[in-house]
Every structure is written in structure tokens, then in C-alpha cells.
Amino acid sequence: xxxxxxxxxxxxxxxxxxxxxxxxxxxxxxxxxxxxxxxxxxxxxxxxxxxxxxxxxxxxxxxxxxxxxxxxxxxxxxxxxxxxxxxxxxxxxxxxxxxxxxxxxxxxxxxxxxxxxxxxxxxxxxxxxxxx
Amino acid sequence: xxxxxxxxxxxxxxxxxxxxxxxxxxxxxxxxxxxxxxxxxxxxxxxxxxxxxxxxxxxxxxxxxxxxxxxxxxxxxxxxxxxxxxxxxxxxxxxxxxxxxxxxxxxxxxxxxxxxxxxxxxxxxxxxxxxxxxxxxxxxxxxxxxxxxxxxxxxxxxxxxxxxxxxxxxxxxxxxxxxxxxxxxxxxxxxxxxxxxxxxxxxxxxxxxxxxxxxxxxxxxxxxxxxxxxxxxxxxxxxxxxxxxxxxxxxxxxxxxxxxxxxxxxxxxxxxxxxxxxxxxxxxxxxxxxxxxxxxxxxxxxxxxxxxxxxxxxxxxxxxxxxx
Numbered sequence: 233x234x235x236x237x238x239x240x241x242x243x244x245x246x247x248x249x250x251x252x253x254x255x256x257x258x259x260x261x262x263x264x265x266x267x268x269x270x271x272x273x274x275x276x277x278x279x280x281x282x283x284x285x286x287x288x289x290x291x292x293x294x295x296x297x298x299x300x301x302x303x304x305x306x307x308x309x310x311x312x313x314x315x316x317x318x319x320x321x322x323x324x325x326x327x328x329x330x331x332x333x334x335x336x337x338x339x340x341x342x343x344x345x346x347x348x349x350x351x352x353x354x355x356x357x358x359x360x361x362x363x364x
Numbered sequence: 365x366x367x368x369x370x371x372x373x374x375x376x377x378x379x380x381x382x383x384x385x386x387x388x389x390x391x392x393x394x395x396x397x398x399x400x401x402x403x404x405x406x407x408x409x410x411x412x413x414x415x416x417x418x419x420x421x422x423x424x425x426x427x428x429x430x431x432x433x434x435x436x437x438x439x440x441x442x443x444x445x446x447x448x449x450x451x452x453x454x455x456x457x458x459x460x461x462x463x464x465x466x467x468x469x470x471x472x473x474x475x476x477x478x479x480x481x482x483x484x485x486x487x488x489x490x491x492x493x494x495x496x497x498x499x500x501x502x503x504x505x506x507x508x509x510x511x512x513x514x515x516x517x518x519x520x521x522x523x524x525x526x527x528x529x530x531x532x533x534x535x536x537x538x539x540x541x542x543x544x545x546x547x548x549x550x551x552x553x554x555x556x557x558x559x560x561x562x563x564x565x566x567x568x569x570x571x572x573x574x575x576x577x578x579x580x581x582x583x584x585x586x587x588x589x590x591x592x593x594x595x596x597x598x599x600x601x602x603x604x605x606x607x608x609x610x611x612x613x614x615x616x617x618x619x620x621x622x623x624x625x626x627x628x629x630x631x632x633x634x635x636x637x638x639x640x641x642x643x644x645x646x647x648x649x650x651x652x653x654x655x656x657x658x659x660x661x662x663x664x665x666x667x668x669x670x671x672x673x674x675x676x677x678x679x680x681x682x683x684x685x686x687x688x
Contacts, residue, residue, distance in 0.1 A: 255655070256663045257498055311640070333679075333680075
């Protein structure tokens with residue numbers, strides 16, 4: 233397992249990214265901060281109204297923290313090309329998100345890199361029309 | 365619409381003389397294609413058209429009269445492209461604005477003083493706390509007309525006697541009865557999230573009247589509220605093989621000084637592998653989606669299943685207070 237890599241960025245520009253929130257307001261997340269973590273997928277809770285990707289991240293002292301990354305529900309993830317089978321347990325992942333304000337290890341999932349491929353749950357809101 | 369008037373309409377529906385129908389200046393306006401000419405000018409015409417009616421029912425009755433009561437469809441008609449609404453759709457655009465032509469804090473509705481004050485309270489709340497508690501957080505249905513703005517999957521089923529407008533979110537179905545029935549009699553009616561909808565077909569349009577709704581908000585953020593007196597007239601039409609559009613005239617004497625006209629749109633999504641489908645939406649299947657309301661009116665997660673002791677880790681007193 234890779235060592236945890238946590239990068240906290242603070243910038244007002246990140247506020248424009250917003251956070252994933254369809255059934256609740258996003259005030260629990262800090263849109264001015266971005267974290268980037270590397271770890272392995274523990275569990276993909278592919279549920280409505282929101283999905284949670286749990287990622288085990290090894291800290292500098294060797295302990296492991298399970299982080300939760302919230303994204304939209306299954307149909308939006310499917311539209312983004314992120315299926316349940318995309319992220320099985322054990323998958324190495326580098327993931328970015330807006331962290332919780334209250335210090336708990338959770339974030340609104342912005343994007344991720346798996347096997348060198350960038351995946352973005354928000355792409356699921358793109359309207360890709362059927363052929364005429 | 366006043367209750368007594370609804371009662372008269374219901375009486376008319378069972379065979380007594382029909383009341384005179386309002387006649388707007390300028391006459392009937394049929395479907396106006398967004399792609400033809402100046403859409404803003406067309407939209408202004410449709411707004412002005414709606415403003416000539418003092419109730420949603422007067423508008424609906426007028427449209428019904430213009431259609432001679434509408435056309436009864438048969439199962440053979442279902443093979444016609446105009447009535448084939450199959451596929452998985454989503455809102456074409458507009459984000460969380462009820463009027464897809466509006467962006468951010470723009471608002472095309474003409475609010476009453478009470479409606480404007482209610483909206484200002486929402487704006488002040490957002491400014492003070494950066495957020496709000498959305499009633500959807502307990503997975504209550506969005507209710508109509510907010511139903512229209514929800515950004516997830518939608519599916520539509522047209523049959524001769526009913527059309528079902530299905531919202532994936534919270535397994536939410538609007539049923540439009542087109543078999544000629546009247547609204548539920550006022551004495552027996554009660555408000556509900558999607559109300560009571562009747563309609564008729566005319567010129568490829570499904571014309572709908574919806575009443576007996578509950579109070580709500582058009583969307584979160586700076587979108588206004590609607591009262592339990594809100595009523596809506598819609599004209600839904602398949603404008604091309606992958607697009608459904610609808611004229612909406614919303615009437616709400618509490619919050620709207622004039623009917624609010626908007627053009628809504630939904631796009632059929634690419635789904636060649638048939639992976640997209642309407643699946644059950646169960647809000648209680650994952651405890652990590654539980655939400656509590658904080659003292660400042662915003663929302664918070666009380667208890668994650670991947671955090672051993674949320675109260676010990678969180679700096680938010682609301683989390684400590686929510687722990688068993």
C-alpha cells in the first residue's frame with residue numbers, strides 16, 4: 233500500500249467547483265480546500281441518494297485511516313462511466329475532494345486517478361443525447 | 365382557484381351546464397417552437413397569454429375549449445412518433461433554476477410582496493450560514509412543481525387513458541389522467557406532493573391541469589417558494605425524436621403576482637448498452653446519507669459508519685449532540 237499523500241490546498245478559486253449535494257446542502261464541506269489522498273479502495277457504497285467511496289489511507293505513522301468520499305447516486309455515476317465494478321476493493325486510487333469542515337475524514341469527491349486514468353463523478357451531469 | 369368555482373366545474377363535469385370560458389385578447393396561442401425566430405419574444409407572448417387568465421383553471425378551460433375537449437387516444441395511436449416517449453430522459457439544462465433560461469440569482473417570476481419576502485429570507489439565510497437545510501434531506505418527495513427541476517433520470521409512459529411521468533428520485537410518479545375524468549371533488553380532495561392531474565391531448569400536446577398540491581420551493585438556494593394554493597397548467601410536446609418540451613404556467617396567489625411562464629425541456633439520453641434504467645431509490649439504505657438539521661438551519665452528517673467515534677473526531681457540537 234502506498235504511503236498516504238495528503239495535499240491541502242486553499243484557494244478561493246476552488247469555491248467555484250461546488251460540492252456534490254443533491255439531497256442536502258453542502259455546508260458541511262469546505263469548498264475552499266482541496267485534499268488529495270492516495271490509498272486503496274475499501275468499499276464502494278453504491279447507493280442513493282449519494283454514493284460513498286471508502287478509501288484506506290496509510291498515515292505517516294503507519295496507522296490507517298478510512299476516508300469517505302461522497303458522490304452522486306448510481307445513475308449519475310453510471311453516466312460518468314463509473315460503475316460498481318470500476319472500483320473493486322483493493323484498487324489503488326489517488327482521489328481529490330473538498331474536505332469536511334469539522335475535521336472528520338470525509339470529503340465531497342471531486343475526481344480521482346486509477347491506473348493513470350482520470351475519472352470524474354461530476355461528468356455524470358453532462359447531457360449526452362441519444363442518436364436521433 | 366376558489367373552492368366554490370372548483371365545485372361548479374366538477375358539477376359541470378357531471379353533466380350540468382358549462383360555465384362561460386374566458387376569451388383572451390389576441391386569441392389562442394398554439395405551440396411556439398424555440399428554434400423559430402426570437403425565443404425571448406415568443407416567451408414574452410406566452411407569459412402575456414397566461415397573464416390574461418385569473419386562475420389556472422380558467423386557462424385550462426380555455427385551452428380545452430380551443431381543442432373541443434381534446435382528442436381521445438387509442439392504443440393504435442401509441443405507434444405514432446408523437447406519443448412514443450420511450451427512453452431515459454434528463455433535464456436538458458437550467459441547473460437548479462426553475463426557469464431554464466435564468467442563471468444564478470436571476471429570476472423571471474413576478475413575486476408578490478409576501479413571495480419576495482420569503483425569497484429574501486432564503487437569501488439572508490444563505491448569506492449568514494453559507495447553506496440551508498433542504499426538506500429533501502429526509503427523502504421526502506420534492507413535490508410538484510419542484511419535481512420538474514430535479515436533475516436525475518426521468519421516464520415517460522403514454523397510454524390512452526393515463527400518462528405516467530416518472531422521476532427516478534425517490535421513486536416519484538406523476539399520473540396524468542386523460543380519460544375524461546374531472547378533478548377529485550373538493551370535499552374529498554387533500555393536498556399531496558404531486559397533487560391531482562387531469563389532461564387531454566391536442567395537436568400532439570398533452571395539456572395538463574394540476575391542483576391540490578402542498579407548499580414547497582422551486583429549488584434550493586435563491587429559487588422562490590410556492591404555497592399550497594399553487595396550480596399548474598402544462599403543455600408537453602415531443603418536439604423531435606430526442607426532446608420533450610413543455611410550456612408551464614404556474615399560478616400561486618400567495619407568492620406570484622402573475623402566472624409564471626417557463627419552457628421546460630428534457631433530453632433523451634444515449635443508452636446503447638441499456639445500462640441506464642430506473643432503479644429503486646432507497647434513501648435509508650446507507651446510514652452515511654443520514655442528515656440532521658443544525659441550529660443555524662444548515663445540515664450535517666451525524667454518524668459515519670467508517671468513523672469509530674464521530675463525536676470525538678468532529679469539532680461540530682451538532683455531531684456530539686446527535687450521538688446516542
